[in-house]
Amino acid sequence: MLDIQLIRSNPDDVKKRLRAKRVDESLVDGILNLDKRRREIQSKSDEMKKTRNERSKEIGNLVKQGQDASALKEETRLLGERIKDLDVDLKNIEEEQHQLLLTIPNMPHESVPVGESEESNAVVGEWGEKPNFHFEPKPHWEIGEKLDILDLPRATKIAGSGFPLLKGSLARLERTLISWMLDLHSREHGYVETAPPYLVNRKSMTGTGQLPKMEEDMYLCQVDDLFLIPTAEVPVTNIHADEILNGAQLPVYYVAYTPCFRREAGSHGKETRGLTRVHQFSKVELVKLVKPETSYNELETLLKNAEEVLRRLGLHYRVVALCSGDLSFSAAKCYDIEVWAPGMQKYLEVSSCSNFEDFQARRAGLKFRREAGAKPEFVHTLNGSGVALPRLMIALLETYQQPDGTVKIPDAIRGIFGADVLKN
């Protein structure tokens, strides 16, 4: 959520920055109009309440002295009715303004290139090289089918298309990777391991920005009005919702493994082969709550922490800085990490590392106090995948596949996986 005071004091600047994110500026004007009306009504109501408070005190004194206060009582009662009417108006306008504010996306950071679509994204880093094969590398779905470790037809029978069924060594590989990544981030990178709820309420979904605009992308359990989480970002960022943290506690780092559920409405037929785009997947997520002045440095270290996963596994990847038009609703700046999948001959996004500045903090009520007695300030929130499992496994299968159809296990996880080669 944007700061209404910022919108009020710099409307043209806000409009300009939102234009880079393809937001119609009439939305901003609508909010400014409501804001003006809101403040007028509020100050009228406040004045009348002041009068009422004074009169109530007077009445109290008169009654105490045994004098007649009925005329004053009646007069005050009428005043009270007018206040009630005003407050109903006020509440409606506040609600309308709040709902409008919730639909405005975050503004891009000044370092973000302005652009309409992913064509304007910039590759800002690259690690390793595309591996060479002396045979034709297969896509992961062929490797998985051959080894009988990936069974998409049966998963479709059970749930529908877009739901994976891992078996045998692939299921084991996923479990190994989850555990290994959690250890890496918690033991070496300083993140506190968490295991959050997989279903969350509307308030949490609104706090991180999935609601109100992306409801159709989420799975909803209607009887309880709870959503299956699309990412651990939602429960984890909301851990400290409506709290004022002690400044000395910051930065707060959390890592969580959760399954993620996404309806992927409207994306059928697009990159949906195999495990590339599924409705349910596993992910290890990194979340940071930090002081505002540190958030852009924190974004860089967050990115490094996520990259470390791919480096240790020896996977070639590149880092892409998203342009303004490609940023998600809540993000001010975002890097995507894209891992190379040689069988598909494609880079696949395995992580998005974003700085949301105070956008989510305002929605979720995430504050901190610099020192005793200081005014509460909003924290900055960040998150990034560290990393998403299906595409990571795609890259592993396709990168380390061997001519006989088996797959080598990289050194980093060989010990805990318990084998050198993935067979079936």
Add this chain to the structure above:
RNA sequence: GGUGGGAUGGCCGAGCGGUUUAAGGCGGCGGUCUUGAAAACCGUUGAGCGAGAGCUCCGGGGGUUCGAAUCCCUCUCCCACCGCCA
């Protein structure tokens, strides 16, 4: 799911219709004293809106009243016991 008891400032806890602009204690911060510290004493210490005057907030929402932390209704959550279940 049933019955009963709760929800007050960072924490504990009083208040049950009008100096509550929320007592008191703990904790925090500042000061006096001290070589320094502890103890003692003094002061201070919640949030939101508003340009400001000021207004609002005692779990959420609604009601009664000139006036509600206080009375009524309702919801949520917590605790206890019972039932059901992993």
